[in-house]
Amino acid sequence: MRWGMWLLGLMLVAPLAALEGLYRHTLSRVPTLPSKSERLSLPEERLRLRWWMSLEQPQVTYVQPVWSWTAAVYFLKVFMNTSDHRDDSPMGLSLADQVARQWSSEMEQQGAPHLRGPERLALTVWLTRHWSAEDLVMHELQHRSLFQQYDSVFDAARSVFGKEWAELDLASIALLKAFINAPSRCNPWCAPERNLRKRNSLLRAAHANTDITVGELEEALRARPLLAPRPKQWASCENSRLGDTWDSGAAP
Numbered sequence: 001m002r003w004g005m006w007l008l009g010l011m012l013v014a015p016l017a018a019l020e021g022l023y024r025h026t027l028s029r030v031p032t033l034p035s036k037s038e039r040l041s042l043p044e045e046r047l048r049l050r051w052w053m054s055l056e057q058p059q060v061t062y063v064q065p066v067w068s069w070t071a072a073v074y075f076l077k078v079f080m081n082t083s084d085h086r087d088d089s090p091m092g093l094s095l096a097d098q099v100a101r102q103w104s105s106e107m108e109q110q111g112a113p114h115l116r117g118p119e120r121l122a123l124t125v126w127l128t129r130h131w132s133a134e135d136l137v138m139h140e141l142q143h144r145s146l147f148q149q150y151d152s153v154f155d156a157a158r159s160v161f162g163k164e165w166a167e168l169d170l171a172s173i174a175l176l177k178a179f180i181n182a183p184s185r186c187n188p189w190c191a192p193e194r195n196l197r198k199r200n201s202l203l204r205a206a207h208a209n210t211d212i213t214v215g216e217l218e219e220a221l222r223a224r225p226l227l228a229p230r231p232k233q234w235a236s237c238e239n240s241r242l243g244d245t246w247d248s249g250a251a252p
Helices: 002-027 043-054 068-080 093-109 117-130 133-143 153-161 170-181 192-208 214-222
Strands: none
Touching: 002 068, 002 117, 043 133, 043 170, 093 117, 093 133, 133 153, 153 170, 170 192, 170 214, 192 214
């Protein structure tokens, strides 16, 4: 009986150890690991960060570390097709993958070797083990480019609204989020109504998750933020006007 239990334990532990060894070996081929961005300290800035995080779809409230047994259980579910494995993916994995892709692109632009799929996957796993949801979102805010013109979402806020991040209201944060997620489709100058519909969709989803109150939702839906003039270096688009406001007759 003891030998049987020992053999069974070995059969379970050996694949997990092999997975962990493969992960560490693959991670060692990543030239440089990213550093955490400095967190926002002012209450006004942190409130806007909370709004931004509440607008994530799907929402990420925490990051579930991906360990060897986590991956083993996930792949077992995929193999056995016991459930929709996309719904069973660890919380925060998609956000970590997005940061890994951003970091890989930045390093490649600086001359580092291109990260292949296995290395990027190992980096994604490393991020889930060492970074929180706020760390991942802060990296996106600091490093997400827009039309290759900006170094951060904070710069984009200044260009879109002519205001600092801490000065934006909830409606403006949601509008900016819609723009950042789909710069071409939801350009507030070129496709204002589409941008407005996406903004409102994000706001309603945040309310459904109880992240914003009914009063905050209704006030944000009524708001028609005033845009700054479109940056001259951006390509022009048809049927748009510099510094245009939203159509006051548009339905929220």
